[in-house]
Each structure stands twice: as structure tokens, then as C-alpha cells.
Amino acid sequence: LYDEFTGDISRFLINFSTRETALFTEYPTGVIVDNATYDFVIVGSGPSGSVLANRLSENPEWNILLLEAGEEPSWVTDIPVACGALEYSDYNWGYTCEPQSGFCRDCMDGILQYPHGRVLGGSSIINYMIYTRGNRLDFDRWAAMGNPGWSFDDILPYFLKLESAHLAIKDDGYHNNDGPLSISDASYRSKLVDVYVKASQEAGLPYVDNNGKNQIGVSYVQTTTKNGKRSDAENAYLRPIRNRNNIKIQKASRATKILIDSCSKTAYGVEYVNDGKTYRALATKEVISSAGSFNSPQLLMLSGIGPKTHLEQLGIPVQSDLPVGKKMYDHALFPGLVFQLNDSIPINLVEEIVNPLTYIQYSEGKGFLTSSNTVEAISYVKTNISTDPDDSYPDIELVMYGISPAADHGVLIRRNYNIDQNTYDKVFKPLESKYTYQVSPMLLHPKSLGRIELRSSNPLHPPKFFANYFTDPENEDIETLIAGIREIQKINRTPTMQKYNATLVRTPLPGCEDIEFDSDAYWECAIRSIISSLYHQTATCKMGPKNDTEAVVDHKLKVHGIKGLRVIDVSVIPVPMTAHTVAVAYMVGERASDIIKNDYGI
């Protein structure tokens, strides 16, 4: 292990704990049999894949193989506040976007990071645990695009089925308490969040259960946690069924190709790599790709399903010419809006970390370690520049953190946002000893579209990601984020916030010094300087009918033009969600399991 130490303490510690987990494996390990045959082969154990593995193996007549490229999670991944550090471990695929000129000007190497979970449980193991389902209209529009069975009324039963809610405030009829995944209020709150929630109401936002009847308003964050620990796809859906006789959960096994009979256009298995050796697993009924919004399109393209010209350029024989990876929605978040207070009501991260009580409290399911990445409140807002005809459809989410990027003195948060050292030293370092917090606007319905391509025909090479942020010709994405900043400033100006003398930090970002501070032009410059993704990429294998030129799968999630193959994960989501995406990932898994059972008369 010492030899593997690269100078990166968090990577070292987390990988050390993974190693420990490997010694006490939770999962049966068996000999790998080449060409073994199953009814269903599922690739990827993220929220969608884990739900499928669980629900399909409820039928004792079916034999299931679940392949996962990563290893098992460990006790570290249970600690909610550790999530930011997990990006610096082998639990992350470590993807980054291609450098582009219109954004991330003050990011390290000009690069936007795209972390993505590589572990049993997928990104639900490294994510920030924020639980938001989305707006009724997201699903109604999704259904109206030619996808029957996906309207809000159709999918609400599946949101109910998956959750066990432990919430102080919840709307009747919108929650359930006996599903596998635990949804809880954060058991740790700063004094600041109570002030902020009150101030938001004073600024005109109603208090709502944002997973209930009305979404527009402010809420304390709802999280995928149980008794102060992470609740995720692995511990909610896989661990309880790991000893079922009819399922094989095979970790460290990376699918490299879907096997397709090119005459009958039927998928009949996958090729995968385990410990450097290549194997095949055969499927008599179906192959299901649940490898997530990046790896499902990658796997499809490697197998000949994708844009014809792109595949031909790489010498990959084309099985079905489909627009795989051509469209990618993502949620951009601006982390540069920081306020200073005259009182110690925000979270003091350093004090919490060195306080022995923190660790005692964690053993009781309380205290700082149970905080979901210090996100404390979420608001949905329809800004005055939104052109959506429906008043209940927000265009911005405000993510309120009990800290600012200066809270850990530049150790991890700076790296999470990939802010370069020079920018950090100038703007954030002077705040290290001050009482600060941040509220970040997140763009819900981007007009700029990203895309994914293969880098090469080598399955082990990472794909190429083009985020294409802020390339929409009307500049609406920037304008909406600025409108979000103005909403946050309104909250900050309320008497409740002003009791604490809440003041916007006015140090300009490098490159924006010559622009009048707080003008729209300044904020455009600032947004183009430091921007982060919240990692909600969707639509890379978009759902839609055959006549939809952007569609890859139909409403039953079957790949157009190929038999025996479905994609079941967030890559199929055809609209930019008014939400973070993990709740929808579980829901898609639940809904798809019923679709499959129905198709086979179960």
C-alpha cells in the first residue's frame, strides 16, 4: 500500500478502507464459468441496475447475472459527509470533459470534472444523497413525447414503492414507509439553515415538501439516509438479496461488448473482462445495459449501436444506426456566490472535524458526519425570465450549503469544483477565518446540449465528453443563472438575513476585475470562470418512439432495431429533469422491472 501512495491522502485512505472491505467481502465469490448462460444479463449495478437485479430475481424461475465493473463499497461510503472525498478514490471512474473555451476559465487546466460511481451501487455510493423526484410536468411531458406509461400518475406508484420516508413534514399521498430505500430529513442542521429557510419564506417562497404536491418553494433537504448513514442501491437493494440462489452478483467485471447476432439483430450475451481475462456470459432472454448515462452509450457504441459515421470512422461494424450519445442534458451549478455573516451560525467545518464529540455522535446517527455534503436546503424557483407557460414549472434550483468553498481551507472543496489555486488564493482564501456560506443556482432546463463520443474502439479507453455549456445562441442559460443569482440576493436582503448582516463577498474572480461588480456582465464572466456540474447527465440513450430522430430506446426501454436488448438507467430520460437524478434512477428501475415482468406474463 505504501508503494501505492501517490501523495493524495484522501485517495490513499479511502482505497485503504476498500482494501479492508475486500478482505471481509459481503458478497459470495464463485469461480467464473466462461459462456455461462442466464435468462437476463444486467450490466451495471447503479440504482436502476440494482433495482432490476432485485426485482427480476424475485421470480425464482429466472436466473440473473449482474456484472459490475467496480468493487464493494466500504464503511467510509456510509458516512454522508465523506461524499466529496469519495471522488478521489477508485470508486470514481475519474472522467473529465474535453476542454472548451466558453466555461471553466478559472478551473484547473480549464477542465470540468465528471465524477461517476464505479462500485456496487454505482453513483448512489458517491453521490450527495439529495433526494428530489422532479416536477409532475417533467413526467407528463415525457409521456407526451410518445412514451406511454411514464406520466406522473403512472410513475408515482413506483416512487412510493421504492421509499421508506422518515420525514417531519410530508404531503399526504406522496410518501410511503415500507420501501427499501430510506429517505430522511438531515439529522444534522446548522443554525444558519433555520434562518435561511425563514428568510426564503420572507422573500416569498412558500415552505413545501418538494417531493409532494407543489414543488415551487423552499424545503429542508430530504436525503437518502437511514439513521445518519447513507442509504443506497447496494445496501437497500443488493445486500438483502445477495444470497438468493438465482442471482449472481459479479463485481470487478467490466462488460466490453454486447454480443449481437448480426443476421437476426438479436443480443445474446456480453463479453466482459475480469482480472485481465476476457469471458462471455450468454442471455437466453435479454441483455440489459444499466451502466449509467456515460457507460451505457459507450457500451452500445462499442457494440455497433450508434451514429453510423462515427462508428465507421472507428472501424466498428454497424448493427443499428442510432443517435446514441448525440444529446446530453446536464445540470450546471455556479459555486461562486458567497455571503459573509457577523455570527458563527454557519457550519464550522474545521471545528467539527477536530471535535471528538463529532465521532461519538456519529455512532448515535447524529452530528456533523451525517450531513449530506453540507447541503441543507433546496428551493425551486420560477424566475421572471422563464417563458414556460406553466406557473408551477421552476427553471432554477437554489442549493443552500451551510459552508462556503473556503470552509476546508482549500483541501477538498476547491478540488471538487476544480477551482484553480490562483483563483482560490485570491477569492476564497481570505474567507477561511470568516463566517461564510454559499447558495448556488443550478440551471434546471439547459438549452445548451452536451454529447458523448467514443475516443477509440478500445473498450478500456474513456469516452470523450463535450459539456458544451453556455453555447445556446440566445445565451438563455447564462441569463437564467443570473436570474437565479438575483433570487438569492432577494433572500439575502430580507430582515431575517440582515439581522446577521449577510453580505455578498465582493472579491472579483480573476479575469472579471474590469467589469462592474454585480452587473449582469460581471456575473456572466464569473459563471464562465467557475462552474461545476451536479452530475445529472441524461438523455444519452434517449427514450422515444421510432419516428423520433433522437430516440435510442422505445417506451419499454427496448433498443430500436435490436431484439433482446434494453437500456435501463438515467440515460433514457428524455427531458432535463427538474430534480437531481437519483430518485428517477430508482423509479426507472422499478417501473422497468414491472414492464419486463408484464412482457413475460409474470
Ligand SMILES: Cc1cc2nc3c(=O)[nH]c(=O)nc-3n(C[C@H](O)[C@H](O)[C@H](O)COP(=O)(O)OP(=O)(O)OC[C@H]3O[C@@H](n4cnc5c(N)ncnc54)[C@H](O)[C@@H]3O)c2cc1C
Ligand atoms: C458525485 C455525484 C454526486 C451526485 N449527487 C446526487 C445527489 O445528491 N442527488 C441525486 O439525486 N443525484 C446525484 N447524483 C446523480 C445520481 O447519483 C445518478 O444520476 C444515479 O446514480 C444514476 O443511476 P444509474 O442507475 O443510471 O447509474 P450509475 O449510478 O451511473 O451506475 C452505473 C453502474 O454501472 C457500472 N458500469 C459502468 N460501465 C460498466 C461496464 N462496462 N461493465 C460493468 N459495469 C459497468 C458502473 O461502475 C456503475 O456502478 C450524483 C452523481 C455523482 C457522480
